[in-house]
Amino acid sequence: MSLLKYESTLREPLVDGDYSVYREVTYGIGQWNLNKTIGWGWDITNFVWWVGIGHAGTLISAILLLFRQGWRTGVNRAAEAMTIFAVMCAGQFPIFHMGRVWDAFFVLPYANSRGPLWVNFASPLLWDVFAISTYFTVSLLFWYSGLIPDFATIRDRAKTKARKLWYGVVSFGWTGSTKHWQRHESLSLVLAGLSTPLVLSVHTIVSFDFATSVVPGWHTTIFPPYFVAGAIFSGFAMVQTLMLVTRKVMKLDDYITLGHIEAMNKVIVLTGSIVGIAYLTELFMAWYGGSKFEYDAFYKYRIAGPYGWSYWTMMTCNVISPQLFWSKKLRRNVAFTFIMSIVVNIGMWFERFVIIVTSVYRDYIPSSWSVYYRPSIWEVGFYLGTFGLFFTCYFLFSKFAPVIAIAEIKHVLKTSGESFKEKMDVIEKESVEHFAHGHAH
Amino acid sequence: MSIDLNTCTGCAACVVACTAENNVPVVGKKQVAKYHEMHWLRIDRYYAANRKDQFDDVNVLFQPMLCQHCDNAPCENVCPVAATNHSSEGLNQMTYNRCIGTRYCANNCPFKVRRFNWLDFTGADSFPDNQQPLIDEGGMDAIVMDMNDDLTRMVLNPDVTVRSRGVIEKCSFCVQRLQEGKLKAKKASRPLIDGEVKTACMQACPTDAIVFGNYNDKESRIYKIRKEEQTKRTFYALEAIHVLPNVNYLAKVRNTDRHVGVKEEEHDGGEAHEAKKEEKKEAVPSGH
Numbered sequence: 128m129s130l131l132k133y134e135s136t137l138r139e140p141l142v143d144g145d146y147s148v149y150r151e152v153t154y155g156i157g158q159w160n161l162n163k164t165i166g167w168g169w170d171i172t173n174f175v176w177w178v179g180i181g182h183a184g185t186l187i188s189a190i191l192l193l194f195r196q197g198w199r200t201g202v203n204r205a206a207e208a209m210t211i212f213a214v215m216c217a218g219q220f221p222i223f224h225m226g227r228v229w230d231a232f233f234v235l236p237y238a239n240s241r242g243p244l245w246v247n248f249a250s251p252l253l254w255d256v257f258a259i260s261t262y263f264t265v266s267l268l269f270w271y272s273g274l275i276p277d278f279a280t281i282r283d284r285a286k287t288k289a290r291k292l293w294y295g296v297v298s299f300g301w302t303g304s305t306k307h308w309q310r311h312e313s314l315s316l317v318l319a320g321l322s323t324p325l326v327l328s329v330h331t332i333v334s335f336d337f338a339t340s341v342v343p344g345w346h347t348t349i350f351p352p353y354f355v356a357g358a359i360f361s362g363f364a365m366v367q368t369l370m371l372v373t374r375k376v377m378k379l380d381d382y383i384t385l386g387h388i389e390a391m392n393k394v395i396v397l398t399g400s401i402v403g404i405a406y407l408t409e410l411f412m413a414w415y416g417g418s419k420f421e422y423d424a425f426y427k428y429r430i431a432g433p434y435g436w437s438y439w440t441m442m443t444c445n446v447i448s449p450q451l452f453w454s455k456k457l458r459r460n461v462a463f464t465f466i467m468s469i470v471v472n473i474g475m476w477f478e479r480f481v482i483i484v485t486s487v488y489r490d491y492i493p494s495s496w497s498v499y500y501r502p503s504i505w506e507v508g509f510y511l512g513t514f515g516l517f518f519t520c521y522f523l524f525s526k527f528a529p530v531i532a533i534a535e536i537k538h539v540l541k542t543s544g545e546s547f548k549e550k551m552d553v554i555e556k557e558s559v560e561h562f563a564h565g566h567a568h
Numbered sequence: 569m570s571i572d573l574n575t576c577t578g579c580a581a582c583v584v585a586c587t588a589e590n591n592v593p594v595v596g597k598k599q600v601a602k603y604h605e606m607h608w609l610r611i612d613r614y615y616a617a618n619r620k621d622q623f624d625d626v627n628v629l630f631q632p633m634l635c636q637h638c639d640n641a642p643c644e645n646v647c648p649v650a651a652t653n654h655s656s657e658g659l660n661q662m663t664y665n666r667c668i669g670t671r672y673c674a675n676n677c678p679f680k681v682r683r684f685n686w687l688d689f690t691g692a693d694s695f696p697d698n699q700q701p702l703i704d705e706g707g708m709d710a711i712v713m714d715m716n717d718d719l720t721r722m723v724l725n726p727d728v729t730v731r732s733r734g735v736i737e738k739c740s741f742c743v744q745r746l747q748e749g750k751l752k753a754k755k756a757s758r759p760l761i762d763g764e765v766k767t768a769c770m771q772a773c774p775t776d777a778i779v780f781g782n783y784n785d786k787e788s789r790i791y792k793i794r795k796e797e798q799t800k801r802t803f804y805a806l807e808a809i810h811v812l813p814n815v816n817y818l819a820k821v822r823n824t825d826r827h828v829g830v831k832e833e834e835h836d837g838g839e840a841h842e843a844k845k846e847e848k849k850e851a852v853p854s855g856h
Contacts, residue, residue: 154698155733156669157686158707162603164680166671226669226684226734229694233649233668244666247650252672256648340676341642341809418808487675491806492633494612495680497603 144512164497170224177217183362184210189322216513258332343424344486353405360398364471399449444474573820578630585772593689596709635739636813643673667735762788
């Protein structure tokens, strides 16, 4: 019944990741295969990838709440949890990609005794610090405030003293009074209002890391909307991956319906098409812009050249394959959706890899052009480690917290009720033997 | 700084002088193979051939490349902790003990002159004994251990910080020499005289290709070169991206002893090597 039984299998990557990080901190980043030309490789690729994944939760909770999309209640809790864990994973990379991680606190603008030496507010990396920490805080508050009434429900039904005490503490003495509900509703609305611009701002600011630079291939104004669309795209794909597993393992078919899956697939095909247009616009501008360096970066060293395969992997996974979701049959096919969700996440990983590595490896001066970049075992270990962290957190969450927002799902019980009635109609028409057989286990 | 590409012979004495003066670490073969070398100054080579596949008769152009100390430096604004900034004298300076090693500046440097201390190359790291395990594993050469005993450390320049692992470093225009010169001048109650302070690369250059000085001083060599003597040959690297370098180059002019006619140009056509184009660009007088 619980996803937790898989946890021990996933603890292993977490341990690998810990060891990789330990080595990096102790011996240095030279163990990674980055070099004087490629200053960022897997580290920042993974960072942007995880941040992108962490977009869907808040989009579902906040924007879809404001748009009154009732279907979101089936998936929002798990999606929000996923957001929080993904942002936690994302945070590992900018922290541990630093050469001197023990001095990471320098990026915080705290009062100190160093005179005029403070943080540099002109740096996009500093904006990242604010954008991501704000996003994480608001998402966490949003998620937790939604959990409070549900924790109270669990507390009220707890069978053991320890459970009762624990869930009593985490539900902050929720009684379900009208006053509590009123405050809860207004808090949710305020947090939704706060989160909505954050969904757009976080990845916009992450894209500024690249857009504000002078590196050909990074220096483009299209990045903010392109990154946001890509983030929603990959976020929804990751929600699909997790929800389909959760739905299967925890038998939540009645709550996470084909309608949910189809609605999310529609978002995937929409955002996938937006990123497709962004890719083509980039290519067009590289030609139309008339900058030789940019033209070369795109046409000689990105779509062709030693990393051409990564560009075409990205194109296939992100632009071509999601178009299959125009077919309603495929949109409602669970197995196909699951495969596609993984394909999209592979594609979005390659998008970040293409943007980061294939831009810097050959920039202005040919004498500094780099050798072919392959990750070292410690870079891969670090990446796998974040998977360990992510799934460990997600499984613990699914064990100890309701994966479906119990309080919120009650708002949409009418539709569920109707589908239940439909089911009852079928059952009523069934023969007794057939019914007994079907419900025996 | 002005570097004359006409007189530069590519001998690399400047590279060696810079390495010795600034305690630039020796990283060993394995790390060089990973593109982890630490040189602050390098000699770029451009080859000009008539055709792409003709290598028996190529012209070579040497271009010493070092931090250009840009006035509009792309590295400075991207550092989240302001570890690299501009001095009032126009130097792009690095604060090693402020650097946290995000490498953003190195990515954003169009000249790729910033160097990251990938591993403990100097024995100056705060973590003890972290060279030997890597050497044992084969990740690093034992040569980095050479600097670990007190006697060998005597070769280090005491005026220059030995950088620890995880920070970026780059050409400082021998700021320690500038500082010394300024202090001497101050003690003698006079302004710094042009040519009194030489950077290590300038001092080592056998052909006097490198000239360093105060451009705001109208009597200085550097001012005369840029504004009076070599106005036609002065150019700046990658002017198109408007980083406003403080290092200028003087274009190489070849006496080919033959008519450079329309015919030959046509013959070159679109197949000319990129370096050829580069050279042509250099011949155009600068707008600066």
